[in-house]
């Protein structure tokens with residue numbers, strides 16, 4: 001693929017979108033394809049854009065080039081053969097402008113009882129109060145529906161995380177601030193979810209709460225059951241939890257005396273503000 005620059009032949013009114021006929025006239029890099037005179041291209045805000053051009057002269061926006069999207073050709077993705085990505089005129093950037101925020105995924109990981117759901121709820125509430133749209137994908141809740149066929153065996157946890165990662169990606173593309181809170185015990189699976197999103201849009205939050213604190217809380221009595229051998233493969237007891245080393249945000253609580261979920265959520269809000277996610 002070559003990259004070329006192009007300038008629309010008609011003026012672009014700032015803040016507006018158009019469909020129109022444009023000729024390639026602004027490329028200053030060598031290209032080896034033959035433009036067919038005019039092409040129907042959707043115009044974005046900028047006067048000059050970098051486009052990908054394949055050998056057949058088909059055009060593909062670089063910005064949307066993440067996993068699985070092949071705009072020009074039939075693809076095989078997993079067991080799905082002969083599939084093609086369909087673009088629509090309303091894109092993520094348009095939805096973000098509408099919502100005045102940037103779509104992203106806040107991925108909260110930690111042991112059962114570490115406070116993931118509490119922080120997720122507090123965060124969602126604080127965002128709501130600021131007029132920002134979020135949606136929570138809570139492991140427990142998603143297992144009531146979409147993932148009801150999955151157990152807590154290692155391979156089912158992997159599939160659980162993969163599915164939630166994919167759903168979270170869709171929410172982020174819709175412009176939502178998607179808050180996923182799952183134990184997600186394996187580093188590799190969290191990394192795979194991170195890789196589904198454009199750089200920066202996956203924000204990992206580690207609930208750094210030791211097992212003894214979680215076990216003391218034991219709101220559902222599950223640790224007690226696991227210690228008694230009545231639940232097998234319970235995370236932290238007889239199933240592994242791999243702590244993140246590269247989380248964007250670490251929320252620590254070493255003793256029973258922790259800061260409140262709202263204070264913790266406040267740190268996430270500060271991060272989102274600093275990184276510009278709370279504006280379009």
Ligand SMILES: Nc1ncnc2c1ncn2[C@@H]1O[C@H](COP(=O)(O)OS(=O)(=O)O)[C@@H](OP(=O)(O)O)[C@H]1O
Nearest residue numbers: 112113139140152157160182183184185233234235
């Ligand atoms: N074996 C075992 N191990 C860990 N957790 C268990 C298990 N069995 C049931 N539960 C309950 O399921 C909730 C975790 O679901 P997740 O989907 O977040 O788990 S995972 O990410 O697939 O590991 C978890 O909820 P949270 O306490 O909210 O984390 C538990 O209540």
Ligand SMILES: Nc1ncnc2c1ncn2[C@@H]1O[C@H](COP(=O)(O)OP(=O)(O)O)[C@@H](O)[C@H]1O
Nearest residue numbers: 112113114115116117118217219258259260261
């Ligand atoms: N920051 C906190 N300080 C004290 N208790 C907390 C805190 N966050 C959560 N809890 C309590 O700990 C228990 C587990 O919280 P929860 O949010 O359900 O964790 P998780 O979703 O990780 O299982 C609940 O009883 C909750 O009220």
